[in-house]
Amino acid sequence: MRKLMLSARSLGLILFVSAISIFTSMLFVGSYEVSSEDVKAALDDRSFELIGAELINEVGGQSFSNAFEFSEQVGVVLDKHNDKAKAAGEWDRVIWDKKHDFVAKLSAVGLDSSMRNSPGLWLFLTFGLGALGGLLFVLPGVVLLGPPGIKNDGIFHSAATNRGWIGWIVFGWLVSFYIVLYFFPDLTTNWAVITDPLSFAIKNKPGDRWFLYGLLYCTVMTVMAIRMFIKYRGNKYQILRTSSVLFFQIAFAFMIPELLSRFNMPAADFKNIWPLDYDFFFGWNLDTMLANGTFGIFMLFWGLILIIVVVPVMVYFFGKRWYCSWVCGCGGLAETLGDPYRQLSDKSLKAWKIERYLIHGVLVFAIIMTSATLYTWFSGDSEIAGIDTYNIQKTYGFLIGSVFSGVIGTGFYPVMGSRVWCRFGCPLAAYLGLVQRFKSRFRITTNGGQCISCGNCSTHCEMGIDVRAYAQRGQNIVRSSCVGCGVCASVCPRGVLKLENGPEVARIQDNPIIIGREGIQLSNNVTS
Ligand code: SF4
Numbered sequence: 311m312r313k314l315m316l317s318a319r320s321l322g323l324i325l326f327v328s329a330i331s332i333f334t335s336m337l338f339v340g341s342y343e344v345s346s347e348d349v350k351a352a353l354d355d356r357s358f359e360l361i362g363a364e365l366i367n368e369v370g371g372q373s374f375s376n377a378f379e380f381s382e383q384v385g386v387v388l389d390k391h392n393d394k395a396k397a398a399g400e401w402d403r404v405i406w407d408k409k410h411d412f413v414a415k416l417s418a419v420g421l422d423s424s425m426r427n428s429p430g431l432w433l434f435l436t437f438g439l440g441a442l443g444g445l446l447f448v449l450p451g452v453v454l455l456g457p458p459g460i461k462n463d464g465i466f467h468s469a470a471t472n473r474g475w476i477g478w479i480v481f482g483w484l485v486s487f488y489i490v491l492y493f494f495p496d497l498t499t500n501w502a503v504i505t506d507p508l509s510f511a512i513k514n515k516p517g518d519r520w521f522l523y524g525l526l527y528c529t530v531m532t533v534m535a536i537r538m539f540i541k542y543r544g545n546k547y548q549i550l551r552t553s554s555v556l557f558f559q560i561a562f563a564f565m566i567p568e569l570l571s572r573f574n575m576p577a578a579d580f581k582n583i584w585p586l587d588y589d590f591f592f593g594w595n596l597d598t599m600l601a602n603g604t605f606g607i608f609m610l611f612w613g614l615i616l617i618i619v620v621v622p623v624m625v626y627f628f629g630k631r632w633y634c635s636w637v638c639g640c641g642g643l644a645e646t647l648g649d650p651y652r653q654l655s656d657k658s659l660k661a662w663k664i665e666r667y668l669i670h671g672v673l674v675f676a677i678i679m680t681s682a683t684l685y686t687w688f689s690g691d692s693e694i695a696g697i698d699t700y701n702i703q704k705t706y707g708f709l710i711g712s713v714f715s716g717v718i719g720t721g722f723y724p725v726m727g728s729r730v731w732c733r734f735g736c737p738l739a740a741y742l743g744l745v746q747r748f749k750s751r752f753r754i755t756t757n758g759g760q761c762i763s764c765g766n767c768s769t770h771c772e773m774g775i776d777v778r779a780y781a782q783r784g785q786n787i788v789r790s791s792c793v794g795c796g797v798c799a800s801v802c803p804r805g806v807l808k809l810e811n812g813p814e815v816a817r818i819q820d821n822p823i824i825i826g827r828e829g830i831q832l833s834n835n836v837t838s
């Protein structure tokens with residue numbers, strides 16, 4: 311039986327690697343040929359009037375053997391047009407579309423390949439085989455792991471989970487994926503078109519890179535959530551919160567927004583809260599909500615209620631875990647895809663210091679950016695203190711919204727642990743954390759007398775909290791960064807740790823006791 315299970319795992323690995331290889335190689339294949347009808351179909355009337363003839367002249371009817379060649383050529387035509395218009399001071403003739411977005415529109419109509427003709431087959435070869443391979447790899451764990459009990463055997467000896475060569479390959483792949491997704495959408499045409507059948511079924515529109523990303527996110531989370539169910543079977547808290555994040559991701563972050571778009575309503579993820587949802591107060595979003603009658607007004611009020619009422623009240627009663635470990639999509643990915651890497655988070659005091667500066671710095675940046683945005687929206691003045699509001703938004707979107715949350719936030723899992731974004735960058739986590747630290751009933755209590763200082767808790771804390779140090783002193787853990795994942799308590803062999811919501815009295819212990827035959831009272835200076 312064991313042999314059979316091991317063979318199933320090997321087969322799963324082969325299928326998974328094949329799917330990833332096919333998915334990656336799709337970037338480099340496909341033939342592109344744009345007819346004049348295609349150009350007209352892809353561009354709006356104004357753009358077609360401005361650049362249609364040039365495009366048809368330069369790329370019309372020609373064949374390009376891959377996305378890179380095609381994208382470069384279209385980009386050259388667009389740049390040439392814009393440079394000419396700018397040099398002549400004809401600003402109304404400049405096409406302000408981002409170059410990549412502009413190319414992406416043409417790529418979508420110009421693609422002529424088997425991806426376009428047989429999207430279902432390619433969807434199976436990538437998503438299907440990947441999910442099947444992943445499941446074949448994780449399901450035998452039920453048998454191989456033996457009776458319930460969390461096993462982390464060998465994580466520091468595996469090249470995949472100890473920053474070995476496999477970890478670095480995964481790191482390179484994830485970072486490259488996010489760079490392509492965010493900054494080179496024109497190259498993702500092949501990935502997007504294979505989602506067309508599903509996209510039409512759900513939202514009655516062709517697939518695009520964000521539909522692709524949502525589908526990928528849900529697929530990866532589902533497979534890795536099944537792994538969590540197996541690994542943490544017997545632990546009700548872990549099973550429930552994993553089911554919860556999976557549900558919120560699939561229903562709230564993916565299906566509901568896509569269905570709203572099907573009925574031509576503004577797409578909204580009703581669990582996304584400012585400042586994580588950093589463009590909530592952007593002018594275009596406020597205008598869209600106000601232009602959509604009762605539904606739009608409801609969206610606006612719901613967003614405000616989440617920020618002003620739901621966050622403080624829920625954190626007061628349950629700590630930030632209600633969001634970070636039960637609802638949030640970023641947390642959901644970290645808790646599923648990131649689980650094999652949680653032990654890589656830095657536990658040093660230096661990392662803690664950097665974390666506090668960085669995460670609160672991002673929160674301040676978000677508040678400044680949003681204040682400038684609202685000032686512009688109310689006053690109509692596009693500048694504040696001589697700085698263009700649009701540039702502040704653009705800088706935030708690039709640095710925090712794309713590079714930090716995506717490229718670094720997820721790409722760095724295999725080298726920095728699973729909660730890089732949540733720990734160092736998420737402004738909502740900073741807000742939730744401030745409430746949790748100063749006004750909450752949540753704490754992790756420590757029955758220090760039972761602690762054998764094995765360090766399992768600290769090792770597996772994804773937020774880099776040295777849990778053992780608290781346990782050894784019998785001190786409650788009330789750290790603002792704790793996301794209440796509960797894994798420290800789950801892996802503790804002595805039942806020392808307990809996540810609790812209790813009275814605020816004595817929640818913060820300023821004078822903890824060193825446990826031993828003769829308890830030693832530590833001074834405030836040592837523990838503050
Ligand atoms: S202290 Fe425990 S519950 Fe909090 S983040 Fe770390 S492992 Fe999770």
Ligand code: SF4
Pocket residue numbers: 760761762763764765766767768777778781801802803804805806807
């Ligand atoms: S896992 Fe439990 S026994 Fe081990 S150091 Fe942490 S609190 Fe102590």
